[in-house]
Amino acid sequence: METEIPTAWPVLRRMPDLAALDGPTRAAVVAAVDRLRESRDVFTDRYLALVRLHVPSYAGLSDGELRSSARRFMDVMLSELSSLRVPDAALREMLREYARERAARGIPLDDLALGYKLGSRAMLSLLDEVAVDVALPSDFLLAVHDSTWEFANEAAAIFAGVQHELALERVHFDAERRSAFAAGVLSGIIPAERINHDAQVFGLTPQSHYVALAARFASADEGDTVRRAVASAVGVPADRLLITRVGAVIGFIVSRVPESVGDHLVAVGPPLPLDQLAHGFEEALLTLETARRFAMSGVVRLVDLGPRPLVLSQTRTAEGLTARHLAALKTAGRSSTEIEGTTRLYLECDQDVGEVARRLAVHPNTVRYRVNRFQQLTALDLRRTEDLVISWWLLNRRRE
Known part of the structure; x- marks a missing residue:
C-alpha cells in the first residue's frame, strides 16, 4: 500500500527591503515601474474588459469612471512597487472611503472586492510581461505576486468591514425612525393625517386597532429580555418592534396583547386606532404605576386592578x-x-x-x-x- 505524501504549501514570499537589493535587481525594479507607467492605457483597457465581463453591477458606471479608477489603482500599485513599501494605514483608509463612495452609488461591496482582485490580476499579468523584458528576478517577481494577493485579500476584508458598518448604520437609522414614530403616536403629538400616512412605512394599517404597552426596566439587560418576550408573544422580530422611551417609561405599539412576559411587569392599554392610541397609552401608564405600587407582575390591564388606581388619585x-x-x-x-x-x-x-x-x-x-x-x-x-x-x-x- 502506497503512503500518501502530504503536499506542503509554498512559503509566502515577503517583499524585500529596497536597500537590501543588489544593483542589477534595483535597476530592474526601476525599469519595470517605468515600463508599467508607459503601459497605463493597456492596463486600463484590460481592467475595463474584465469588470464589464465579470461585474454586472458596474453597468451603472461609465467607461470614463472605470478608467479613472483603474489609473488610481495603478498609481497606488506602482508607488508601492517602486518603494517596496508595505501598505500603510493611509492606504487602508483610502480604501474605506472608496468603499463608502461606491456603496452610496449602489455598488455591492462584494462586487467591489471582486473588482479589486480583477485589477490585481490585470496588473500582475502586465508585470509578468514586463518582467521578461527587464530581467526581473523570478524570486522577486513571486514576492510581488504574494504581496499583491495578500493585500487584495486584506482589501476584501476592509470592504466587508465597511459593509458591516453600513448595515449597522442602516439598522440604527431604522430604529431611530421607528422610535420617533412610536413616540409621536403614544404622546399624541403627531396629527392623525400624518400618522395614517406614515403607518404604512412601518407595516401598519391605519384602519386597524393596536395596543399600547408600558413598562419600566431596572437595567438594559432586563429591557432587552422584556423586548424579546413581547416580540415573541406578538410574533414580530425584536428589531422590528415599534418601541420608544417616553420619560422614564418604555412604550410599545403592538398588534395584540402579549399573553406572557415572564415575571416582568407590562401594562396594557385598550385596542384603539393609531390616531387614538395616545389615550390607550395614558391608560397603560396609570395601570403600570398602580401595578408597580402593588408589586404586581406579568401582563396587567386596568380591569385587573379593581379599585387600586384610586390609590394614586x-x-x-x-x-x-x-x-x-x-x-x-x-x-x-x-x-x-x-x-x-x-x-x-x-x-x-x-x-x-x-x-x-x-x-x-x-x-x-x-x-x-x-x-x-x-x-x-x-x-x-x-x-x-x-x-x-x-x-x-x-x-x-x-x-x-
Whole structure:
C-alpha cells in the first residue's frame, strides 16, 4: 500500500527591503515601474474588459469612471512597487472611503472586492510581461505576486468591514425612525393625517386597532429580555418592534396583547386606532404605576386592578386624611410599622385573621392585637364601610 505524501504549501514570499537589493535587481525594479507607467492605457483597457465581463453591477458606471479608477489603482500599485513599501494605514483608509463612495452609488461591496482582485490580476499579468523584458528576478517577481494577493485579500476584508458598518448604520437609522414614530403616536403629538400616512412605512394599517404597552426596566439587560418576550408573544422580530422611551417609561405599539412576559411587569392599554392610541397609552401608564405600587407582575390591564388606581388619585385629600388619621401611628414607636403592615395585609386578605397570621408567621392573637391598635390610634372603625375604604386607600398610598 502506497503512503500518501502530504503536499506542503509554498512559503509566502515577503517583499524585500529596497536597500537590501543588489544593483542589477534595483535597476530592474526601476525599469519595470517605468515600463508599467508607459503601459497605463493597456492596463486600463484590460481592467475595463474584465469588470464589464465579470461585474454586472458596474453597468451603472461609465467607461470614463472605470478608467479613472483603474489609473488610481495603478498609481497606488506602482508607488508601492517602486518603494517596496508595505501598505500603510493611509492606504487602508483610502480604501474605506472608496468603499463608502461606491456603496452610496449602489455598488455591492462584494462586487467591489471582486473588482479589486480583477485589477490585481490585470496588473500582475502586465508585470509578468514586463518582467521578461527587464530581467526581473523570478524570486522577486513571486514576492510581488504574494504581496499583491495578500493585500487584495486584506482589501476584501476592509470592504466587508465597511459593509458591516453600513448595515449597522442602516439598522440604527431604522430604529431611530421607528422610535420617533412610536413616540409621536403614544404622546399624541403627531396629527392623525400624518400618522395614517406614515403607518404604512412601518407595516401598519391605519384602519386597524393596536395596543399600547408600558413598562419600566431596572437595567438594559432586563429591557432587552422584556423586548424579546413581547416580540415573541406578538410574533414580530425584536428589531422590528415599534418601541420608544417616553420619560422614564418604555412604550410599545403592538398588534395584540402579549399573553406572557415572564415575571416582568407590562401594562396594557385598550385596542384603539393609531390616531387614538395616545389615550390607550395614558391608560397603560396609570395601570403600570398602580401595578408597580402593588408589586404586581406579568401582563396587567386596568380591569385587573379593581379599585387600586384610586390609590394614586387625589393627593391633597390623601394628605389631609393621613394627617388626621395616620399621624397618631407614630406614637406607637417602632411597632407602628408592624401595626400598619399587618392592618394593610388584613384588608388585602379580606379580614381573614388566620391567613394573615400564616403569612406573617405570627399567632392570630398578635394579628388581632395589631389591628385593634390601628383602630384605636387612627379612630378608624374597620367594621364601618367608609372607614374600611379610607383605611385601605391611605395604607396603600403609603406603601413603596
